[in-house]
Amino acid sequence: MLLMQTSSRAQSLQNRWSFNAPAGGSTVTDSVSSVVATLNGNAVLDGTEVTLDGSSGTYVSLGGNLLSGLQAVSIEGWANSAASPDNVHLFEFSDGGGTGNQYLRFVMHDQGDTRNFFELADVSGYPNQFISSPTGLSSVPVHVVCVYDPANGRTSIYTNGILEAAGSFPVNQTPLSSVSTNEASLGQSPWHNYGDPYMAGTISEFRIWNGALNPLQIAALDASGTGAVSTNYGAVTSLQLQVTYQMTQYAFQQAAVIATASGLTSQPNIASLCSYQSGNTNVLTVSSSGLINAVGAGSTTVTAIFGTVSNSQTISVSTPVAALSNRWSFFLPPAGST
Numbered sequence: 001m002l003l004m005q006t007s008s009r010a011q012s013l014q015n016r017w018s019f020n021a022p023a024g025g026s027t028v029t030d031s032v033s034s035v036v037a038t039l040n041g042n043a044v045l046d047g048t049e050v051t052l053d054g055s056s057g058t059y060v061s062l063g064g065n066l067l068s069g070l071q072a073v074s075i076e077g078w079a080n081s082a083a084s085p086d087n088v089h090l091f092e093f094s095d096g097g098g099t100g101n102q103y104l105r106f107v108m109h110d111q112g113d114t115r116n117f118f119e120l121a122d123v124s125g126y127p128n129q130f131i132s133s134p135t136g137l138s139s140v141p142v143h144v145v146c147v148y149d150p151a152n153g154r155t156s157i158y159t160n161g162i163l164e165a166a167g168s169f170p171v172n173q174t175p176l177s178s179v180s181t182n183e184a185s186l187g188q189s190p191w192h193n194y195g196d197p198y199m200a201g202t203i204s205e206f207r208i209w210n211g212a213l214n215p216l217q218i219a220a221l222d223a224s225g226t227g228a229v230s231t232n233y234g235a236v237t238s239l240q241l242q243v244t245y246q247m248t249q250y251a252f253q254q255a256a257v258i259a260t261a262s263g264l265t266s267q268p269n270i271a272s273l274c275s276y277q278s279g280n281t282n283v284l285t286v287s288s289s290g291l292i293n294a295v296g297a298g299s300t301t302v303t304a305i306f307g308t309v310s311n312s313q314t315i316s317v318s319t320p321v322a323a324l325s326n327r328w329s330f331f332l333p334p335a336g337s338t
Contacts (some may be wrong), residue, residue, distance in 0.1 A: 011074065011211030015066065015228060019050040020226075037062050037206075041198075043187075052187045054084060055201030060189035065181045066208055067104070069094055073176060074209035074218075074236075077186075078226050080141040080200035087189075088199040090144060091206070094190035096183030104179045104192040106146050106157075108199065114122050141204070143222050149212035150175045161222030161266050163215060163309070180222040214266040216261060223264060234263025239274070239311040241304040246319045247284075247294040255290035255312070257304045270306060277303040281333040283317055 015030045017037050023046050024228055024242030028037045044051050052058050067073060079090055087107060094103035145158040150173070156166040189196035205226040213221070217231035224230040242256040257271045276286035285293045292302060294317040301306035303312040 011209050011213050011217065011231070014070075014210045015062075015208040016205070016229065017062070017207075018226065019045060019203055020048050021045050026289045034120055035063060035066070037186075037320075049202040049204040051202050052199050054088075054198050055198065056192075059138045060203070063182035063187065064096070065183045067176055067179055068181045069175050070210055071151055071180075072147075072210075072212040073104075074145060074147045074211065074213040075106070076143075076145045076205075076207040076209065076213075076221065078141060078143050078204045078206075079201060081199055083200040084108065084197070086197070088197050089187065089189050090199070090203075091184070091186050092188060093179050093184045094182070095180035097193070102178060102180035104148065105190055106144065108144075108229050109203075111144065136263065141202070143225075144216050144298060145213060145221070147212050148176065152212070153315055154212070158215075158218050158222075161219040161268065163269050168273075170187060214273055215270050216259065216264075218272070219264050219266050219268040220264070223334060226292040232263055233246050235259045236261045236270075236306050236309050239270075240315045241302065241311045243292065243302060243313050243315060245313065245315055247292075247315055249294050249297055249317055250319050250320070251294050255286070255292055255294050255304065257306070259306065271304070274304045274306050277305065279303075284315060318333075 013032055015035055016032045017028050017030050019028055020038055021028050025045050026039050028045070030037070035069070036251045038061045039050065040044070040061055042055050043058050043060055050060060058071040075091060077090055081088060081090070082153040090106045092103055092105040101278065109299045128213045143160050147154070147156045149155065151171065153169050154173040155169070157164045186206060187199035192198070213231070216236070220231050220233040222230070236259050238260045240258040244253050247253065255271055256269050257274050258267045258322060259270045260267055271290040274290065275288070276285050276290060278300060279302070280298065282296045283294070283300040284302060286302055290304070292315070296318045297317050299314060299316040301312045301314050303310050
């Protein structure tokens with residue numbers, strides 16, 4: 001069975017703030033849409049980046065209405081939050097009241113749980129879309145891309161061009177119109193009125209894309225860095241389908257598809273961009289996202305396809321072995337017997 005690749009909407013760069021403005025300035029203008037970012041508190045420019053010292057009221061304000069009308073969004077930044085305390089934000093979009101309503105936010109590193117997370121909540125706080133990566137960010141400056149795509153029910157975090165975490169939810173369950181457009185800021189929590197910490201670190205560039213960037217585009221952006229904007233990954237020249245080769249009937253597994261492209265040095269996982277074919281749908285079925293379902297005993301191939309490039313692997317499915325898990329014996333010897 002061949003399941004066709006899901007097409008993505010076109011992506012366009014909506015905002016780009018390069019914080020390499022001359023030292024001493026208090027504003028930076030978006031080079032795409034001329035939106036002015038304003039430094040607050042002790043935020044300073046040094047000619048290469050903006051530095052935030054973590055003190056209360058020190059952040060970068062991006063104004064409002066930045067997500068208005070967007071159906072999907074990709075939010076990209078280069079930052080270093082190594083000096084920050086627990087639970088600080090790279091970005092937040094919210095109602096601006098400082099009480100955490102209708103927000104979209106990314107926490108750079110939650111040191112207590114050693115993770116990053118990306119979260120959206122509507123005015124009621126529900127439904128709440130949340131994903132986290134297994135590790136927090138190190139002291140090395142990092143390239144972060146967060147993608148929120150309600151039309152396809154997907155959300156994801158990429159660091160340094162590689163997918164760190166992904167989540168799915170019912171299509172259009174929580175559209176971007178659920179997020180308030182009043183406020184956007186860098187280094188500040190939506191709950192700053194409740195004493196949440198401010199980011200201590202640096203940000204060299206921040207971008208907002210209209211649309212959901214795909215893994216190949218994100219890898220290309222990571223390769224081009226802050227000095228240029230390029231989503232050109234060249235041509236995909238080979239695929240490596242990665243699966244577990246032994247499955248038990250009724251079990252599931254998620255395929256990974258590692259791509260080599262002429263314009264990239266990294267090899268991103270493009271499972272979400274591929275189409276799939278099962279050699280025998282009585283043994284295995286495959287969803288459009290690469291979720292493999294073992295429906296019957298036997299052995300067959302799964303093939304991942306991207307354009308004219310493909311790769312196949314053989315998976316064997318065994319019947320579950322029955323095993324005694326509980327036993328209750330209701331016979332007891334007569335009282336007084338041995």
